[in-house]
Amino acid sequence: MNIIVIVFISFGLLFFLGGAIGIIRMPDFYSRLHPAGKLDTLATLSMVIGLALFNLHHFSLGTLLVSIKLFLIVFFVSLASPTATHTIVDAGMRAGLRHWTKKKQRG
Amino acid sequence: MTAIRNGVSNDVGKPSSTFLKSFFSFLLTFILMLLCWLVLSGIFDPLLLVLAVISSFLVSYYFYDLLFPSMELKFIGIFFRFVQYLPWLIWQIVKANFHVLYVTLHPRMKDLIDPQIITFKTHLKSEMAIVTLANSITLTPGTITVTADNDGVFKVHAIDKASAEGCPGDMLNKVSKIFGETL
Numbered sequence: 001m002n003i004i005v006i007v008f009i010s011f012g013l014l015f016f017l018g019g020a021i022g023i024i025r026m027p028d029f030y031s032r033l034h035p036a037g038k039l040d041t042l043a044t045l046s047m048v049i050g051l052a053l054f055n056l057h058h059f060s061l062g063t064l065l066v067s068i069k070l071f072l073i074v075f076f077v078s079l080a081s082p083t084a085t086h087t088i089v090d091a092g093m094r095a096g097l098r099h100w101t102k103k104k105q106r107g
Numbered sequence: 108m109t110a111i112r113n114g115v116s117n118d119v120g121k122p123s124s125t126f127l128k129s130f131f132s133f134l135l136t137f138i139l140m141l142l143c144w145l146v147l148s149g150i151f152d153p154l155l156l157v158l159a160v161i162s163s164f165l166v167s168y169y170f171y172d173l174l175f176p177s178m179e180l181k182f183i184g185i186f187f188r189f190v191q192y193l194p195w196l197i198w199q200i201v202k203a204n205f206h207v208l209y210v211t212l213h214p215r216m217k218d219l220i221d222p223q224i225i226t227f228k229t230h231l232k233s234e235m236a237i238v239t240l241a242n243s244i245t246l247t248p249g250t251i252t253v254t255a256d257n258d259g260v261f262k263v264h265a266i267d268k269a270s271a272e273g274c275p276g277d278m279l280n281k282v283s284k285i286f287g288e289t290l
Contacts, residue, residue: 014208015208031266036152038245039204041200042201063241082246083242086245090254
């Protein structure tokens with residue numbers, strides 16, 4: 001049981017780390033949003049699954065309620081994160097920012 | 108009361124069916140509010156339960172038309188098909204997340220990525236289907252929906268060739284099947 005929890009939480013940490021590194025390494029505004037907006041969603045999902053399982057060690061009504069609340073976090077994050085990403089991209093488009101392409105960089 | 112309010116906003120056609128519809132949306136809002144209260148409070152005293160019923164009744168009485176503006180029977184089928192769609196979506200998200208993780212951590216990342224904006228037209232009509240498809244595309248890593256308008260025209264920013272090619276394909280079929288809008 002503990003091993004499953006550890007696996008889930010370390011997957012979450014790995015994805016969070018990848019997201020943070022991706023924000024720094026990507027070349028432009030739009031491609032930075034890819035790791036920022038989405039690796040975080042899966043990282044949150046996996047970490048919350050790990051925490052909820054850990055929380056259910058001593059099964060009772062109280063811990064079950066806490067686990068349901070944890071899953072509410074996932075629900076709202078996965079609802080809000082694509083919407084926020086979409087809004088940011090739309091703002092960039094309206095401001096007229098061109099997206100990075102390979103050819104421009106090579107020339 | 109609810110029937111009168113709905114009858115003013117819509118045309119005065121069938122009062123009994125509009126009353127039934129608004130009663131269904133009232134009931135759904137009530138149940139949802141009550142569940143939220145129970146999960147978030149976690150205390151099952153009689154006093155608090157009575158307060159929960161009263162407050163969720165008040166909220167759903169005044170705001171029943173916000174969450175479920177038009178309750179129709181086909182929404183039940185849509186809901187169940189949407190629930191069946193969720194595991195596939197999560198699996199897609201996991202698969203594509205590994206791809207993006209690989210791309211970000213690759214030492215020669217700038218050779219791998221090839222950002223491009225693709226435009227495609229779908230046959231989706233209802234707003235809910237378009238929103239579902241747009242959010243699914245954004246949730247799947249490698250693609251972000253830039254714009255999606257009422258005619259079903261999508262503009263998608265994709266990070267590399269592979270995610271650009273696989274973009275509308277399977278997901279569009281599944282979403283249009285959920286909302287019963289297959290051609």
